[in-house]
Amino acid sequence: MPPPVELFPANPSLPERATANLKGRRRKDFDGNLMKCELLELVQYECEVENPNDRRAMARCWPIVRLFRRCRDREGPFTVETTAWEGERSKE
Numbered sequence: 001m002p003p004p005v006e007l008f009p010a011n012p013s014l015p016e017r018a019t020a021n022l023k024g025r026r027r028k029d030f031d032g033n034l035m036k037c038e039l040l041e042l043v044q045y046e047c048e049v050e051n052p053n054d055r056r057a058m059a060r061c062w063p064i065v066r067l068f069r070r071c072r073d074r075e076g077p078f079t080v081e082t083t084a085w086e087g088e089r090s091k092e
Helices: 014-018 083-090
Strands: 038-049 059-073 076-081
Touching: 014 083, 059 083
Parallel strands: none
Antiparallel strands: 038 059, 059 076
16 A cells, blocks of 8 residues: 655645655755656546446546656656646646
8 A cells, every 4th residue: 555645735835845755855966946857748537437237338538637747866766746736837
């Protein structure tokens, strides 16, 4: 089972939070500028069966786009999900 994940608002705290590693220590050689990191996109799908009691029922699926930034520090690469943060930045 994965460890519990702490929830926090993406904007404006995401760049600041990205400067800490999983142990809570400050990352070496990473200044918190997520814009310097490679942008990655992952498309997942949420599907729903129209009539679950009918064996011939159709499933309808909707794409869910998630954005990530692949950054690097002294320890190597790490990934930060930026979906909400990228959306907030586009409103500015």
